[in-house]
Amino acid sequence: MTDIERVGVVGCGQMGAGIAEVCARAGLDVKVAETTGEALEFGRTRLFGSLAKAAERGKISAAERDATQARLSFTTDLGEFADRDLVIEAVVENEQVKTEIFQVLDQVVSRPDAILASNTSSIPLVKLAVATSRPDQVVGIHFFNPAPVQKLVELIPALTTSEGTLSRAQLFAEKVLGKHAIRAQDRSGFVVNALLIPYLLSAIRMFETGIASREDIDNGMEMGCAHPMGPLKLSDLIGLDTVASVAQSMYDEYKEPLYAAPPLLARMVDAGRLGRKTGSGFYTY
Numbered sequence: 511m512t513d514i515e516r517v518g519v520v521g522c523g524q525m526g527a528g529i530a531e532v533c534a535r536a537g538l539d540v541k542v543a544e545t546t547g548e549a550l551e552f553g554r555t556r557l558f559g560s561l562a563k564a565a566e567r568g569k570i571s572a573a574e575r576d577a578t579q580a581r582l583s584f585t586t587d588l589g590e591f592a593d594r595d596l597v598i599e600a601v602v603e604n605e606q607v608k609t610e611i612f613q614v615l616d617q618v619v620s621r622p623d624a625i626l627a628s629n630t631s632s633i634p635l636v637k638l639a640v641a642t643s644r645p646d647q648v649v650g651i652h653f654f655n656p657a658p659v660q661k662l663v664e665l666i667p668a669l670t671t672s673e674g675t676l677s678r679a680q681l682f683a684e685k686v687l688g689k690h691a692i693r694a695q696d697r698s699g700f701v702v703n704a705l706l707i708p709y710l711l712s713a714i715r716m717f718e719t720g721i722a723s724r725e726d727i728d729n730g731m732e733m734g735c736a737h738p739m740g741p742l743k744l745s746d747l748i749g750l751d752t753v754a755s756v757a758q759s760m761y762d763e764y765k766e767p768l769y770a771a772p773p774l775l776a777r778m779v780d781a782g783r784l785g786r787k788t789g790s791g792f793y794t795y
């Protein structure tokens with residue numbers, strides 16, 4: 511269906527693990543990289559736990575779970591990505607860290623037309639593209655959390671991305687992974703975050719100024735507008751550090767006050783209350 515069979519995923523946090531799961535469940539050979547053995551073990555446990563849950567809920571059979579696990583391998587050495595047809599980087603939203611990863615991938619990935627993709631939600635793709643010697647093969651493939659559940663991916667071409675790379679990425683996302691792809695320009699926030707982040711920040715401001723309780727804010731949007739989760743619960747799911755860093759990138763790009771993070775968000779990030787992943791955010795988990 512496409513020429514992509516071997517996928518590399520850099521980072522096995524919340525998003526990396528979800529993306530690796532989606533790719534392995536689609537029948538691909540997936541190699542996942544983390545920086546340390548400890549981080550890798552944590553990520554593997556998260557990923558295998560999610561597959562176990564999918565099997566318990568009857569979404570996949572026990573045989574499919576085992577076959578999916580067998581398609582996943584783990585490493586702390588990006589050098590093992592040499593044979594990958596597509597690599598999706600899903601590490602922290604830090605431009606320097608991502609740039610260094612793209613420089614390494616450019617060195618190690620040997621297939622001449624391999625696609626180097628980033629799951630970034632806010633860093634300009636062109637900055638990652640020009641860090642490589644193949645800027646026409648770098649593209650944004652942005653998944654949503656939880657990646658196994660959310661149907662959408664955003665495809666973001668950098669100014670340098672070739673139409674061939676973009677169409678192969680689209681074919682991969684739609685035909686192999688079964689996602690719905692929308693295209694967005696390489697502008698901070700793309701489509702979804704450009705709409706979502708100001709809404710989340712407004713909810714945090716509303717809570718901070720005492721206009722309503724966290725439960726009333728969330729119930730308001732869940733019961734009033736049929737959102738699956740209210741904005742404070744959703745911020746906890748995304749991770750408050752991610753919400754803050756995406757907001758910062760959007761503020762840096764547009765200088766619009768509506769993208770400025772409220773002080774409470776910054777203080778919670780400083781306190782390490784990052785939401786579900788740390789056990790506490792607007793709620794306790």
Ligand SMILES: CC(=O)CC(=O)SCCNC(=O)CCNC(=O)[C@H](O)C(C)(C)COP(=O)(O)OP(=O)(O)OC[C@H]1O[C@@H](n2cnc3c(N)ncnc32)[C@H](O)[C@@H]1OP(=O)(O)O
Pocket residue numbers: 560567569631653654655656658659660703706738739744748752756
């Ligand atoms: C910041 C960025 O750059 C971009 C982003 O990611 S923005 C964030 C986008 N995400 C959202 O907006 C999430 C909104 N929330 C939701 O869609 C839902 O509340 C939710 C899917 C997270 C949970 O749904 P729920 O009904 O409350 O819980 P639950 O019944 O446990 O789950 C519903 C389904 O999702 C599945 N699911 C939930 N979490 C999952 C996970 N982490 N992995 C795999 N499957 C999961 C469940 O197995 C269940 O599947 P079935 O109905 O087929 O059994």
